[in-house]
Amino acid sequence: MKQALRASFSPILNLFERGEGAYHYRPSQRKILLAVGSLFLFLCLVSLYFGIMAGGSGAFIPTLVFFLVSLFCLVVGGLGTDRAVARIWGSK
Incomplete structure (x- = not known):
């Protein structure tokens, strides 16, 4: 299952997993x-709940941004290698 998810999110993961050399990773970063x-x-x-309750479309952009950031963090944190997590934190 993890390999199938890694394959489907490979465009995101490949950005952070490539490269050679040393990196500094701590489990707390993940x-x-x-x-x-x-x-x-x-x-x-x-944001989605209150946007639906308000009946307007003003919550669409914040909901989308929050979702994309959460997806990115959860994919890299859950499926990424130690190198990918270290690159998110800027560790070299």
């Missing part, structure tokens, strides 16, 4: 990335 992704997913759902 946990923080997953937590940030979860928080943005929560913000997406709250």
